[in-house]
Amino acid sequence: MKNLSLFGLLLVCVSFGSCNKNQKAADAQTLNEKPIEVKCYKAIYEKDTINLKINTLKNNKVSGDMVMKFADMPVKDGKIAGEMRGDTLFADYTFALGANTFKNPIAILKRGEELILGNGQIETYLGASYFAKGKPIDFDKVKFKFTAVDCIEKK
Missing domain, CATH: 2.40.128 (Lipocalin)
Structure with a gap:
């Protein structure tokens, strides 16, 4: 049970990290995009x-x-x-x-x-x-x- 809890916590941390990376990539793309x-x-x-x-x-x-x-x-x-x-x-x-x-x-x-x-x-x-x-x-x-x-x- 303890291993399952640790796995769940690790999964949550990885998910937040992935979302943060995706947001940073989207922000960088917005800053580099050519304006209309x-x-x-x-x-x-x-x-x-x-x-x-x-x-x-x-x-x-x-x-x-x-x-x-x-x-x-x-x-x-x-x-x-x-x-x-x-x-x-x-x-x-x-x-x-x-x-x-x-x-x-x-x-x-x-x-x-x-x-x-x-x-x-x-x-x-x-x-x-x-x-x-x-x-x-x-x-x-x-x-x-x-x-x-x-x-x-x-x-």
Whole structure:
């Protein structure tokens, strides 16, 4: 019986490892895929600025870059990866500060030609952050509304 329990535990661990490898491979493929369309946006609120580059890929997938420059805070320069669901982009924003890497969920609503960065309750479970189920994401009382700008290549 003890051997059966150990075998079951081993099987569960291997299954989780396989899923994680498959997700990492899918993420890598999304980042390397050639975009169908590339658009750039900028949002300014008081002394804070967010620059956003969105690469539209096949199957409603999206990748891109986001740079957050907030007054009196370190610059957050990272990548986004996610998908469009209707008129809303749900993505993860991954960035590094010092030796630490952070991955936060973002939701961006497309309303006409404007993009709106939503505010929602974020929960963390086993180190993963996500929007709380059953809690709405607010797109009305927000700080950051993006307008289209010309894309400028990083040097």
